[in-house]
Amino acid sequence: DQQVKQNSPSLSVQEGRISILNCDYTNSMFDYFLWYKKYPAEGPTFLISISSIKDKNEDGRFTVFLNKSAKHLSLHIVPSQPGDSAVYFCAARPFGNEKLTFGTGTRLTIIP
Amino acid sequence: ETGVTQSPTHLIKTRGQQVTLRCSSQSGHNTVSWYQQALGQGPQFIFQYYREEENGRGNFPPRFSGLQFPNYSSELNVNALELDDSALYLCASSQATVIYGYTFGSGTRLTVV
Numbered sequence: 001d002q003q004v005k006q007n008s009p010s011l012s013v014q015e016g017r018i019s020i021l022n023c024d025y026t027n028s029m030f031d032y033f034l035w036y037k038k039y040p041a042e043g044p045t046f047l048i049s050i051s052s053i054k055d056k057n058e059d060g061r062f063t064v065f066l067n068k069s070a071k072h073l074s075l076h077i078v079p080s081q082p083g084d085s086a087v088y089f090c091a092a093r094p095f096g097n098e099k100l101t102f103g104t105g106t107r108l109t110i111i112p
Numbered sequence: 113e114t115g116v117t118q119s120p121t122h123l124i125k126t127r128g129q130q131v132t133l134r135c136s137s138q139s140g141h142n143t144v145s146w147y148q149q150a151l152g153q154g155p156q157f158i159f160q161y162y163r164e165e166e167n168g169r170g171n172f173p174p175r176f177s178g179l180q181f182p183n184y185s186s187e188l189n190v191n192a193l194e195l196d197d198s199a200l201y202l203c204a205s206s207q208a209t210v211i212y213g214y215t216f217g218s219g220t221r222l223t224v225v
Contacts, residue, residue, distance in 0.1 A: 006154075043217050046215070089154050098160055098168065100145075100155075100214070102147075102155045102156070104152070104153055105154055
């Protein structure tokens with residue numbers, strides 16, 4: 001049972017444009033959501049997070065949107081840069097529990 | 113501030129053998145979690161240790177076991193290795209009281225033949 005789903009295995013975006021990565025979840029107990037970025041041969045790196053009490057969180061070029069009623073979140077990167085090319089994982093955590101449930105990842109390729 | 117370091121980086125074992133993977137937590141972190149990432153999948157939670165006690169476990173059989181030491185470093189032990197255990201094993205540390213994301217190590221790539 002995949003509780004966190006990233007339905008797009010890959011995405012290609014022109015440099016300078018907006019990248020939008022999507023994530024859906026099924027477990028209504030999740031109350032904290034995170035995005036991680038992973039380069040080859042490295043561990044995942046924390047990017048941005050959002051609590052279920054918010055619907056938007058912004059950090060520089062990165063913005064995460066949460067739609068609780070749809071159980072959907074998205075990561076917006078604008079403008080996209082070549083260094084953003086990586087695999088992006090969405091992860092979720094229930095309240096009071098450190099266990100993260102990850103999606104299967106989306107490979108983002110930024111085309112110069 | 114040092115990050116999370118894991119050793120070894122790569123390992124090849126034979127089916128039925130036992131393996132120990134090691135992790136040094138980031139300075140100041142007292143919680144360690146282990147994840148298994150199979151090819152093409154997201155990381156899957158194995159278990160977590162907080163102050164040397166297991167503090168949660170995922171859907172992994174008992175042949176996956178762990179330890180956390182007083183300096184908060186950790187080991188993951190896998191007995192009776194199976195071919196499906198081939199994966200990237202990630203260690204992540206955090207401060208239990210902080211709800212930021214974990215700091216992950218680069219992982220150990222285990223291949224079982």
